[in-house]
Amino acid sequence: MTSASTGHGTPAATDTLSYDQAGVNYDLIDPLKVSAQRAAAATASHLLGHGFTEIAASRGESAYVVDVGPFYLASIVECLGSKALVADEMGALTGRSYYDGIAQDTIAMAVNDLITVGATPLVVQAYWAAGGSDWFGDARRAQALVAGWKKACDTCGVAWGGGETPALAGIVEAGRIDLAASCTGLINPKQRLSVGDKLGAGDTIVLLASSGIHANGLSLARKLVERLPGGYLTEIEPGLTYGDALLAPTVLYSPVTEALYKAGITPHYCANITGHGWRKLLRHPGEFTYRINKVPPVTPVLRFIQQHAKQDDREAYSTLNMGAGFALFVPAADARRTVEVAQACGVDAIVAGQVEAGPKQLVIEPIGVTFGNDDLQLR
Amino acid sequence: MTSASTGHGTPAATDTLSYDQAGVNYDLIDPLKVSAQRAAAATASHLLGHGFTEIAASRGESAYVVDVGPFYLASIVECLGSKALVADEMGALTGRSYYDGIAQDTIAMAVNDLITVGATPLVVQAYWAAGGSDWFGDARRAQALVAGWKKACDTCGVAWGGGETPALAGIVEAGRIDLAASCTGLINPKQRLSVGDKLGAGDTIVLLASSGIHANGLSLARKLVERLPGGYLTEIEPGLTYGDALLAPTVLYSPVTEALYKAGITPHYCANITGHGWRKLLRHPGEFTYRINKVPPVTPVLRFIQQHAKQDDREAYSTLNMGAGFALFVPAADARRTVEVAQACGVDAIVAGQVEAGPKQLVIEPIGVTFGNDDLQLR
Numbered sequence: 001m002t003s004a005s006t007g008h009g010t011p012a013a014t015d016t017l018s019y020d021q022a023g024v025n026y027d028l029i030d031p032l033k034v035s036a037q038r039a040a041a042a043t044a045s046h047l048l049g050h051g052f053t054e055i056a057a058s059r060g061e062s063a064y065v066v067d068v069g070p071f072y073l074a075s076i077v078e079c080l081g082s083k084a085l086v087a088d089e090m091g092a093l094t095g096r097s098y099y100d101g102i103a104q105d106t107i108a109m110a111v112n113d114l115i116t117v118g119a120t121p122l123v124v125q126a127y128w129a130a131g132g133s134d135w136f137g138d139a140r141r142a143q144a145l146v147a148g149w150k151k152a153c154d155t156c157g158v159a160w161g162g163g164e165t166p167a168l169a170g171i172v173e174a175g176r177i178d179l180a181a182s183c184t185g186l187i188n189p190k191q192r193l194s195v196g197d198k199l200g201a202g203d204t205i206v207l208l209a210s211s212g213i214h215a216n217g218l219s220l221a222r223k224l225v226e227r228l229p230g231g232y233l234t235e236i237e238p239g240l241t242y243g244d245a246l247l248a249p250t251v252l253y254s255p256v257t258e259a260l261y262k263a264g265i266t267p268h269y270c271a272n273i274t275g276h277g278w279r280k281l282l283r284h285p286g287e288f289t290y291r292i293n294k295v296p297p298v299t300p301v302l303r304f305i306q307q308h309a310k311q312d313d314r315e316a317y318s319t320l321n322m323g324a325g326f327a328l329f330v331p332a333a334d335a336r337r338t339v340e341v342a343q344a345c346g347v348d349a350i351v352a353g354q355v356e357a358g359p360k361q362l363v364i365e366p367i368g369v370t371f372g373n374d375d376l377q378l379r
Numbered sequence: 380m381t382s383a384s385t386g387h388g389t390p391a392a393t394d395t396l397s398y399d400q401a402g403v404n405y406d407l408i409d410p411l412k413v414s415a416q417r418a419a420a421a422t423a424s425h426l427l428g429h430g431f432t433e434i435a436a437s438r439g440e441s442a443y444v445v446d447v448g449p450f451y452l453a454s455i456v457e458c459l460g461s462k463a464l465v466a467d468e469m470g471a472l473t474g475r476s477y478y479d480g481i482a483q484d485t486i487a488m489a490v491n492d493l494i495t496v497g498a499t500p501l502v503v504q505a506y507w508a509a510g511g512s513d514w515f516g517d518a519r520r521a522q523a524l525v526a527g528w529k530k531a532c533d534t535c536g537v538a539w540g541g542g543e544t545p546a547l548a549g550i551v552e553a554g555r556i557d558l559a560a561s562c563t564g565l566i567n568p569k570q571r572l573s574v575g576d577k578l579g580a581g582d583t584i585v586l587l588a589s590s591g592i593h594a595n596g597l598s599l600a601r602k603l604v605e606r607l608p609g610g611y612l613t614e615i616e617p618g619l620t621y622g623d624a625l626l627a628p629t630v631l632y633s634p635v636t637e638a639l640y641k642a643g644i645t646p647h648y649c650a651n652i653t654g655h656g657w658r659k660l661l662r663h664p665g666e667f668t669y670r671i672n673k674v675p676p677v678t679p680v681l682r683f684i685q686q687h688a689k690q691d692d693r694e695a696y697s698t699l700n701m702g703a704g705f706a707l708f709v710p711a712a713d714a715r716r717t718v719e720v721a722q723a724c725g726v727d728a729i730v731a732g733q734v735e736a737g738p739k740q741l742v743i744e745p746i747g748v749t750f751g752n753d754d755l756q757l758r
Contacts, residue, residue, distance in 0.1 A: 028513060029515045029546065035521075036544070037541075039529040040541060042529065043533065046532065046538050050499060050565075052501065054538055064502060064504070064538075066502060066538065068565065070448070070449050073502070075504060075563045076541070077456065077505070077506045077542060077543055077559075077561040078543060081545060081547070082548075084550065085550065122429060123452070123454050125456040125561065126456070127506070129559070133404035133407040136408045136410075142410075146414050150421065153425065154422065158425055159419075159425050159445065160419035161419065161443030161455075162419060162438075162443050164456055165408055165415070166460060168460070168461060168557060170461060170464050171551060171555045171557050172551055172557060176549070176550045178557050180456075182561035184452065186447065
């Protein structure tokens with residue numbers, strides 16, 4: 001199982017707003033996940049009956065990979081999470097429809113995970129489960145969802161295969177929509193596979209800029225609204241409300257990974273920085289020290305959340321992306337060019353640090369924070 | 380877009396319970412579906428950039444197909460629908476957990492659609508979106524879901540790749556779960572592709588038995604409970620309650636299609652008989668008359684629903700599967716052997732009729748009902 005959209009909070013000071021307080025109790029979900037992971041792993045042998053094998057190293061990674069002979073097949077299903085609730089609140093306050101951006105967020109959740117294993121996304125399927133037929137009766141909102149979905153597919157160069165638009169009264173809340181996307185892609189040529197033992201000491205960590213909160217941390221961000229007298233319309237900087245800033249669509253990173261391949265650069269590993277914030281940099285199962293010498297600028301909305309939730313840097317970087325939406329672990333010789341390729345795609349990037357031999361830990365030197373292996377239990 | 384899980388009702392007599400009355404308003408959903416289909420179709424050209432092409436004939440079919448060179452790639456995402464609500468009601472009444480069967484239903488929704496195009500299902504991803512973390516706190520129910528999911532994967536010979544288990548308070552209703560599955564498969568060898576112009580006059584229609592209502596028609600079935608003094612515990616035959624009968628898991632048909640391939644039989648077309656009942660037999664875009672000489676026995680729960688909802692045969696066969704869960708259109712010479720192969724897989728089957736030159740219509744002779752082209756608008 002890939003992870004749900006939010007992370008364990010670390011111990012919190014008195015009026016600090018942490019993830020546990022925001023209402024997600026992982027102690028209830030985790031036993032299910034463990035037994036599901038075990039049951040899922042036991043099904044791999046079925047592939048042999050079809051003449052194929054799984055890439056066992058992809059279990060516990062962001063997408064599942066099967067060796068089908070001439071190339072690898074990667075697939076995934078991903079949920080948007082609760083960001084649509086912010087769009088609904090802001091829609092009521094401003095009269096605008098934010099569902100074009102919400103569509104991009106949903107596709108980003110799937111595509112940005114799929115590309116971590118080295119896959120080129122080929123087909124996206126839409127899962128739009130509404131609380132009732134009437135959700136689709138708001139034609140402007142529905143058309144924004146369609147247009148945004150199409151545009152995100154265009155950006156990623158994927159075919160929109162189809163999908164499901166069920167009306168699920170009694171399961172999905174009235175007036176709400178449960179959005180998810182599945183994505184299928186190929187790792188072609190096979191050398192592009194970026195799971196397993198390619199990662200090594202000496203590799204460079206390149207961080208790609210985020211556009212804001214993306215689609216993780218929204219439970220916390222929504223909880224924080226209760227502390228703001230102006231609610232979602234609170235200005236975090238002149239002319240930019242908290243709600244609008246939260247709704248900046250998630251960056252789609254597949255144009256960068258495709259451009260890297262065309263430039264002859266094959267990352268050794270990738271991490272999509274989502275629910276567990278920077279702790280996702282510890283995702284690889286190997287024993288390495290990840291040393292960060294430089295952190296990217298923190299997006300204003302994330303700085304605002306950190307301040308108003310009274311989180312220290314340790315809590316903030318363990319929960320939010322803090323300006324870095326995606327991590328590429330590349331050969332040191334390719335580091336500068338990786339940054340240039342990303343920037344040519346319109347995505348800001350920095351050489352942030354390096355992989356070293358040593359105990360499994362993430363050392364973020366500029367802020368004096370270290371996360372150890374115990375801080376990330378994803379597998 | 381593939382279709383949602385329910386169908387348009389036909390004009391109804393006074394106290395007949397039809398689908399429109401059961402609360403699904405397609406007039407609101409359909410405009411969205413049309414614009415989504417158009418937008419989706421316009422993304423096909425992206426595949427060319429990766430050296431691939433779509434199988435255009437798969438647009439409007441139950442799964443989307445891409446030509447990736449050595450074989451075809453098929454993918455899909457499918458929703459369970461509202462059957463879990465019946466499991467919840469029956470769980471409260473009997474103390475049993477029905478989620479092992481519900482898991483099979485969910486996988487069947489995806490797998491039975493995927494195989495219609497000739498694909499071998501390879502990987503299933505789980506989408507289990509709960510109304511809150513506490514859903515997973517009922518360990519017995521959660522473990523039943525895991526065990527049933529695993530067992531269905533075993534039956535279909537697919538690898539369970541992973542999935543999502545989000546807690547979506549505010550989107551999914553408290554105490555409920557939104558279940559879906561995505562599935563990826565290969566059409567290999569390519570000759571197995573069963574969309575497009577293989578179907579022809581003279582082909583034989585073989586119908587595979589259903590186990591009951593499967594996972595379509597549940598809105599109607601749940602509405603009907605209001606008319607039953609004994610509710611879900613009403614016995615439809617001695618020792619079998621309405622609720623238990625409804626919860627018979629959907630038949631998984633991929634063992635049959637795989638066995639057919641091994642027996643050298645390649646269907647010219649397939650139809651998964653779901654939301655629109657027997658009108659799904661009209662799914663192929665070609666101009667043919669489908670003449671049915673023999674109908675299978677009607678599963679008791681479906682007969683019960685028809686009687687208590689006071690539906691005539693036309694209404695019942697246009698909404699429910701009426702004993703036939705899957706249709707295979709095979710060369711006439713293969714018809715008898717198709718039945719034998721299905722029966723060897725433990726799935727009952729009959730030679731039900733044939734495809735003829737003529738206007739697009741489905742003539743069900745034993746019950747004197749004809750559906751025309753206007754009765755099914757899926758594309």
